[in-house]
Amino acid sequence: xxxVMILNxxxxxxxxxxxxxxxxxxxxxxxxxxxxxxxxxxxxxxxKPVADVDFNIPGAYIDGEGHVRNKEHLCHLGLTAHACxxxxxxxxxxxxxxxxxxxxxxxxxxxxxVSGHDxxxxxxxxxxxLLLAAEILQHCGRETEYLTKAESWVRRVFLPAxxxxxxxxxxxxxxxxxxxxxxxxxxxxxxxxxxxxxLLKKHIEExxxxxxxxxxxxxRGNRGIWYTYFALAPMTAACxxxxxxxxxxxxxxxxxxxxxxxxxxxxxxxxYQDPDKWEFCAEKQDMLxxxxxxxxxxxxxxxxxxxxxxxxxxxxxxxxxxxxxxxDAWSYTTLTVLSEK
Numbered sequence: 001x002x003x004v005m006i007l008n009x010x011x012x013x014x015x016x017x018x019x020x021x022x023x024x025x026x027x028x029x030x031x032x033x034x035x036x037x038x039x040x041x042x043x044x045x046x047x048k049p050v051a052d053v054d055f056n057i058p059g060a061y062i063d064g065e066g067h068v069r070n071k072e073h074l075c076h077l078g079l080t081a082h083a084c085x086x087x088x089x090x091x092x093x094x095x096x097x098x099x100x101x102x103x104x105x106x107x108x109x110x111x112x113x114v115s116g117h118d119x120x121x122x123x124x125x126x127x128x129x130l131l132l133a134a135e136i137l138q139h140c141g142r143e144t145e146y147l148t149k150a151e152s153w154v155r156r157v158f159l160p161a162x163x164x165x166x167x168x169x170x171x172x173x174x175x176x177x178x179x180x181x182x183x184x185x186x187x188x189x190x191x192x193x194x195x196x197x198x199l200l201k202k203h204i205e206e207x208x209x210x211x212x213x214x215x216x217x218x219x220r221g222n223r224g225i226w227y228t229y230f231a232l233a234p235m236t237a238a239c240x241x242x243x244x245x246x247x248x249x250x251x252x253x254x255x256x257x258x259x260x261x262x263x264x265x266x267x268x269x270x271x272y273q274d275p276d277k278w279e280f281c282a283e284k285q286d287m288l289x290x291x292x293x294x295x296x297x298x299x300x301x302x303x304x305x306x307x308x309x310x311x312x313x314x315x316x317x318x319x320x321x322x323x324x325x326x327x328d329a330w331s332y333t334t335l336t337v338l339s340e341k
Contacts, residue, residue: 005188006138008244009131010237011336013139016089018338023090033320033335034090040322041087041096044080049103051077051110059117071122077103078129079323079331085136086332092140100133101146108149111157120161121172124179125234125327127158131182132328150186159183166199170216171231173203178234178329181241190246197242201250204235210258212267218280225278226287228268229295230327236261236302237329251305265302268295269314297321297330304337 022030050073060067081103088096107130114123134150137143162183166176181196207214217227239250239261254260271278272295275285289295296315303311315321315333323331 005190007185007188007190007193007246008139009135009182009185009241010244011132011135011139012244015336015338016136016139019336020090020092027340029319029334029337033332034087036320036322037083037087037332037335041080041083044076044083045099047076049073049077049080049106051107053110054113054115055111055119055123056114057116057118057122062117067118067122070116071126074107074123074126075325077107078126078133079325079328081107081133082129082136082328082331083323085133086335089136089140090335097137097140097142100137101142101144104130104133104146105149108146108153111153114157114161120165121175123158123161124165124172124175125329127161128179128182128237129328129331131158131179131186132331134186135182154183154186166196169206171227171234173207174231174234174238175327177203178238178241181238181245185241185245193242193246194248196238197246197248197250200235200238200242201253204250204253204261205255205257205259207231208259208261208264210263212263212265214264221281222283222286224280225268225271225275225285228264228271229298232261232264232268233294233298233327233329236265236298236305240301240305262306265299265306265311269299269310273314292318292321293324294326297324297333300333300337301330304333304339307339 019030023034052073055074057070058066081100084096084100088100114120134147162176162179165172166180167173168176177196177200181193184192184196207216209215214228214231217231218224220227243249251261272289275288278285296318299311300315300321303315320334
């Protein structure tokens with residue numbers, strides 16, 4: 001019998017129960033989002049899952065094709081496990097639980113290392129899907145062999161990779177911190193979650209300017225808006241895990257300098273809505289909104305947290321919002337919001 005405290009993380013037990021009840025009553029937007037989730041699962045299950053012994057990811061700007069190709073196995077397996085775990089939380093149908101556990105065990109039994117220029121970063125933004133699936137199953141009272149294997153894999157592989165980049169000064173640090181705090185949540189390690197909270201507070205102060213811009217991301221040429229999103233998605237998710245697990249609220253904190261996560265979100269929203277006013281690059285911005293995915297996932301999740309109607313108006317027209325098929329910080333947000341409008 002495990003003697004580890006089950007902490008809330010990106011999800012809470014109460015949140016999952018509320019979603020289950022809303023779907024059972026066929027309330028919108030939850031019921032429609034749940035039906036879309038089931039369709040997504042059926043599509044994902046057509047592809048045979050594969051786990052990698054060595055998760056070797058070359059740099060995206062060094063070997064772009066190899067970078068994308070080598071991430072495919074974890075991307076598919078992890079996102080499928082996350083989706084199946086959510087379906088189980090809502091329906092309590094054993095087939096979804098068994099599939100999620102099978103996928104988790106396959107990865108945990110197989111993967112022993114992370115390598116390559118972008119290995120630690122890619123693991124940090126895709127390995128989160130595995131821990132989100134495990135978290136949901138824990139909240140549903142499922143503590144079978146997948147969990148023992150998860151703890152072992154986290155200690156041997158995932159946590160060292162995450163901690164190797166969590167001090168990064170750009171989006172690498174955001175993803176490393178999210179992955180790190182999620183690992184410690186799984187392990188029930190409150191003291192290390194507190195350390196992560198301190199590092200996250202420092203990171204917010206160092207990476208967000210007083211006007212809400214994020215200089216290390218705005219400097220990324222014609223993808224500056226995208227990279228700002230790619231930093232804020234894990235930053236806000238990490239803040240949420242910290243808040244749900246130990247009660248420290250970094251999302252609603254404003255520094256004496258005026259810096260805050262909320263100001264960065266407002267800055268990003270403004271420029272997504274009017275990218276021509278992006279002053280950091282004369283080129284047309286690339287990788288702008290992708291229908292039903294990013295950045296709508298981020299703003300739907302943050303509407304649920306801040307209650308800012310601008311976020312709702314921006315995101316809600318793209319419901320039901322699924323997963324990005326690229327990274328896993330805020331997936332299936334229409335299904336998992338608690339606010340009703």
